Amino acid sequence: MRIDAEGLSFSWGSTRILKDISLRAEDGCFVGLIGPNGSGKSTFLKCIYRVLQPKMGCIRLDGEPLSHMSHKEAAKRLGVVAQHNAYDFDFLVKDMVLMGRAPHKRAMDRDTAEDYAIMREALRQVGMEALENRPFSSLSGGEQQRVILARALAQRTEALILDEPTNHLDIKYQLQLLNIVKSMHKTVLSAFHDLNLAAMYSDVIYVVKDGQIYSRGTPREVLTERMIEEVYGVRAKIRTDEDGQLLIIYQAK
Numbered sequence: 001m002r003i004d005a006e007g008l009s010f011s012w013g014s015t016r017i018l019k020d021i022s023l024r025a026e027d028g029c030f031v032g033l034i035g036p037n038g039s040g041k042s043t044f045l046k047c048i049y050r051v052l053q054p055k056m057g058c059i060r061l062d063g064e065p066l067s068h069m070s071h072k073e074a075a076k077r078l079g080v081v082a083q084h085n086a087y088d089f090d091f092l093v094k095d096m097v098l099m100g101r102a103p104h105k106r107a108m109d110r111d112t113a114e115d116y117a118i119m120r121e122a123l124r125q126v127g128m129e130a131l132e133n134r135p136f137s138s139l140s141g142g143e144q145q146r147v148i149l150a151r152a153l154a155q156r157t158e159a160l161i162l163d164e165p166t167n168h169l170d171i172k173y174q175l176q177l178l179n180i181v182k183s184m185h186k187t188v189l190s191a192f193h194d195l196n197l198a199a200m201y202s203d204v205i206y207v208v209k210d211g212q213i214y215s216r217g218t219p220r221e222v223l224t225e226r227m228i229e230e231v232y233g234v235r236a237k238i239r240t241d242e243d244g245q246l247l248i249i250y251q252a253k
C-alpha cells in the first residue's frame, strides 16, 4: 500500500510545527524519518495515524483520502507502534494483542479461534508467547513495547507506522523488532533517533528540520557529514564497512 502525505501543515496555537510537509512511502518500502528533538517527526506521524488533524494538506492510502475513511477502515490498513504506552486499565498481554483484531470485527463479536491463533502467532514473533497471561503493567518497558508490536502485527495491516519503536529496547530487541518488521515487506514509516539503525533498515530516509523536509533519498544520499553537522550540530564521519553497510561515527568535539 502506498502512503502519500501532501502539503501537511500543523500548528499548536500560533506556533507552526509542520510547514508544508510532503512525503511518499511506496508499496513495500521502508521509509525512515530522522531529525532532531522537537523537529516534528511525532507530530507528522500523529497526523498520519489520526491522533492529530493537520490544518492543511491531505493523506492518501493508495490514492484514497484518509479523511474519507472511517477509523475502523483506516485501522484495517494502518497499524501503529508509538512511543508511550500508558493505559487507564490494566489488561492481560493476550487481551492487549487481541485488541489488534478489533478493526476486523463488529462491536459485540466474540474472539474466535482464528483470533486466538493470530494473537499467539504475533506473540511468538516477538518472543513473548510465554507471557500471554501476565498483566501488561507488570512487564518491563521493552517487554511492553514488544507486546505493542505484537498487537500491530495481529492487526494484519498492509502498512505500519512506528514512532521511535525501539525506545525502551536493548540492542538485541531493537534489531529483533526491526528485523521482524523488515521481513514482512509491509509499507513502513518509522521515526528514528539512531542514525545507524535508520541506515540499516530504511530504503528511503526523510530528514525533518524545523517542521520541514530538509532532504530525502537513500541512506547513502542523505546521511552525509554535512547533513549531520547542519541538522544536528554534530560532527561525524561516514564510513562503509566490508559488507557495504554505512557507519556513522560521531566526533566528541
Ligand SMILES: Nc1ncnc2c1ncn2[C@@H]1O[C@H](COP(=O)(O)OP(=O)(O)OP(=O)(O)O)[C@@H](O)[C@H]1O
Pocket (backbone or CB within 6 Å): 012, 017, 035, 036, 037, 038, 039, 040, 041, 042, 043, 044
Ligand atoms: N501539546 C502541545 N502543545 C504545544 N506544543 C507541542 C505540543 N506537543 C508537541 N509540541 C511541540 O511540537 C514540536 C514538535 O514535537 P514532536 O514531538 O513532533 O517532535 P519530534 O521530532 O518527534 O521530537 P522528539 O525527537 O523529541 O520525539 C516540539 O517543539 C514540541 O514541544
